[in-house]
Amino acid sequence: MKLMWRQLLSFVALIGVLATILTVSFVSVTNKTMYDHTWYQLSQYADSLIQDDEVLIDRRTNQIVGFQQQAIDSKSKLLSRQNVYFAVLDAKGRTRYDNSQGYSPQISPADWKKLRKGKTIKKQIASPDVKVLQKKHQNMPIPQMIGMIKPYFFNHKLVAVVTISTFSSTARQIYQLIMQKMLFATVAAMLIAVFTSLFLVRSITKRIDKINQATNEIAKGNYDIHLSNRGKDELDDLSNNFNKMADSLQASQDEIQQQEERRKEFLADAAHEMRTPLTTINGLLEGLAYDAIPEEDRKHSIELMQHDTKRLIRLVNDNLSYEKIRTNQIKMDRRIFDASEVLTNLKDQLETNAREQGDVIEVETPRPLRVYADHDRFVQVMFNVIQNAVQFTKNGHIKVTGERLPQGAQFKVSDTGIGMTEDQLNKIWERFYKADRSRMNTKYGESGIGLSLVRQLVELHHGTIKVQSKINKGTTFIIYFPDRSDNSNKTAK
Numbered sequence: 001m002k003l004m005w006r007q008l009l010s011f012v013a014l015i016g017v018l019a020t021i022l023t024v025s026f027v028s029v030t031n032k033t034m035y036d037h038t039w040y041q042l043s044q045y046a047d048s049l050i051q052d053d054e055v056l057i058d059r060r061t062n063q064i065v066g067f068q069q070q071a072i073d074s075k076s077k078l079l080s081r082q083n084v085y086f087a088v089l090d091a092k093g094r095t096r097y098d099n100s101q102g103y104s105p106q107i108s109p110a111d112w113k114k115l116r117k118g119k120t121i122k123k124q125i126a127s128p129d130v131k132v133l134q135k136k137h138q139n140m141p142i143p144q145m146i147g148m149i150k151p152y153f154f155n156h157k158l159v160a161v162v163t164i165s166t167f168s169s170t171a172r173q174i175y176q177l178i179m180q181k182m183l184f185a186t187v188a189a190m191l192i193a194v195f196t197s198l199f200l201v202r203s204i205t206k207r208i209d210k211i212n213q214a215t216n217e218i219a220k221g222n223y224d225i226h227l228s229n230r231g232k233d234e235l236d237d238l239s240n241n242f243n244k245m246a247d248s249l250q251a252s253q254d255e256i257q258q259q260e261e262r263r264k265e266f267l268a269d270a271a272h273e274m275r276t277p278l279t280t281i282n283g284l285l286e287g288l289a290y291d292a293i294p295e296e297d298r299k300h301s302i303e304l305m306q307h308d309t310k311r312l313i314r315l316v317n318d319n320l321s322y323e324k325i326r327t328n329q330i331k332m333d334r335r336i337f338d339a340s341e342v343l344t345n346l347k348d349q350l351e352t353n354a355r356e357q358g359d360v361i362e363v364e365t366p367r368p369l370r371v372y373a374d375h376d377r378f379v380q381v382m383f384n385v386i387q388n389a390v391q392f393t394k395n396g397h398i399k400v401t402g403e404r405l406p407q408g409a410q411f412k413v414s415d416t417g418i419g420m421t422e423d424q425l426n427k428i429w430e431r432f433y434k435a436d437r438s439r440m441n442t443k444y445g446e447s448g449i450g451l452s453l454v455r456q457l458v459e460l461h462h463g464t465i466k467v468q469s470k471i472n473k474g475t476t477f478i479i480y481f482p483d484r485s486d487n488s489n490k491t492a493k
Helices: 003-051 069-081 109-116 130-137 168-219 234-289 295-326 339-357 375-391 450-460
Strands: 055-058 063-067 084-090 095-098 121-126 145-154 157-167 334-338 360-364 370-374 397-405 408-415 464-470 474-482
Touching (some): 003 168, 063 069, 063 095, 109 157, 168 234, 339 408, 370 375, 370 474, 375 474
Antiparallel strands (some): 055 063, 121 145, 145 157
């Protein structure tokens, strides 16, 4: 069963239950009110017989001595026209006046006990004088009555009892009329409820259908889709969350496409950078094998092969390191060591490259400079950042500084190179990203994976790395390594 019909059925069932409860409650209250009102009227009629002195009572003997005959006969005729019948009995149960025509309820011995105690007896279905009524109605059914038996006392002694009754059909007619109106109102309410529920349910299911269609579009790969959102109910909240999901998926798709383009670019760069040193190494090896290289140039040829071999090793190691970080395979062995010594060694390693670029590398740190980090990873981070400065600086100055802070050690690598635009600053941490080729020296540049790897390694140390740059004025990297951490020896995640 579709949601629409289930909701419609639930609405109708709920309204039906409520209508049934209201109808039963109303009928019960109406029925009780009808009888109470009838008994109240009968009580008023009975009281008028005694209080209007139509029944004459001797105050000394507390007995009925007669009636105001004209007055009581007149009232009897008036009440008969309204189908109200009564009889007046004395304390001994003798009938002193009777216009009931057999419709007065019978008084049982048990009723007399209650009457002598001053209790008024109300009867929904009174028991009239069957013998009298059988003679009167013969083959017709005897009508049901609603009646009351009420005692009257003078000087705390029972003096008179009035039995008074009317046809229950009179009350039933009112009851049936009310029931007819109630039934009509219930049916009308149910019909209105059905059409209103159908309208409401349909409006909800239409919105759900739109969400369903949009979901199918997402499944087909169409993320450029949005749902209207009025922000009024839970479905609008769902639509809002759906739009956020679509935006996120679209952003992810764009990122995947960008990463794929960078991957292709990376493979092309890697192939190019590998082909050049491999061609050089292969040529030199052939020259050595066939004695084509003079003796005085052999040492230099071996140095060139070693240099190109190191470039290949760095390229492979960077990619392996990045993949190990991505797959949670790196464990950090953090310890305290002197960073100034490491930075001095790195300066010596990169001095040749910097000299070829016309650059000067300066290291300015206190000795010793205590840092808490994984030694090999610290070397990897600083090497990549300094090499990046050499790569983008020509005939300039590269300054490496370090200092102790209250909770860790901070390092700065500043250059006077080509700098970066705002857009480039936002992308340098992305894997495979490489700055504008036309504005960089690729002799010592690798694959564009270095800075992405640097950031990952710094974060594994629970540190931070920031970059400041201005186009054609240079770049500064600020790297912070905190002291001991609760997570320092845990597997990288």
